[in-house]
Amino acid sequence: MILLQIITIASSFFIKQFTFPKSIFFITFFIQLILLSLWRYLVQNVRKYVHSEKNIMIIGDSEVAEKLAKKLITSSKGWYDIKYILEPEKFLSSKEYVKEIDVVYICNKVDEKIKSDIISEAIKIKKHIFIVLNFKDILLT
Numbered sequence: 001m002i003l004l005q006i007i008t009i010a011s012s013f014f015i016k017q018f019t020f021p022k023s024i025f026f027i028t029f030f031i032q033l034i035l036l037s038l039w040r041y042l043v044q045n046v047r048k049y050v051h052s053e054k055n056i057m058i059i060g061d062s063e064v065a066e067k068l069a070k071k072l073i074t075s076s077k078g079w080y081d082i083k084y085i086l087e088p089e090k091f092l093s094s095k096e097y098v099k100e101i102d103v104v105y106i107c108n109k110v111d112e113k114i115k116s117d118i119i120s121e122a123i124k125i126k127k128h129i130f131i132v133l134n135f136k137d138i139l140l141t
Helices: 002-014 022-051 062-076 088-093 095-100 112-124 135-140
Strands: 054-059 080-086 103-106 128-131
Touching: 002 022, 054 062, 054 095, 062 080, 080 088, 080 095, 088 112, 103 112, 112 128
Parallel strands: 054 080, 054 103, 103 128
Antiparallel strands: none
């Protein structure tokens, strides 16, 4: 908005046909700021109401999974509720947890066979899957 204000003021300075009092620029800036803030607040609340809070399961080693959980909690602002943090081996023995959640996060350092079993199980039940990659995986891709 500040850049837009600067461009508007500069264009009115160079193009003399569009001369306005200086107070108009300041008044419109604050009106735009208020209206855009209200609009953003309204859209975020409607979106949160429509999509509701997502229940999450994180699968991975406890240390890595806890770091991911902390990142999700701090960045989600109430959009995510972490229901379960499981070791990869425990997931295969207790698949009933998957029915209670909406999203599955699979941390890096999970064995590829276990990871493929987790993914196939989550796809069967139609859950969203996010795979957390490490830097090496990104470079190989």
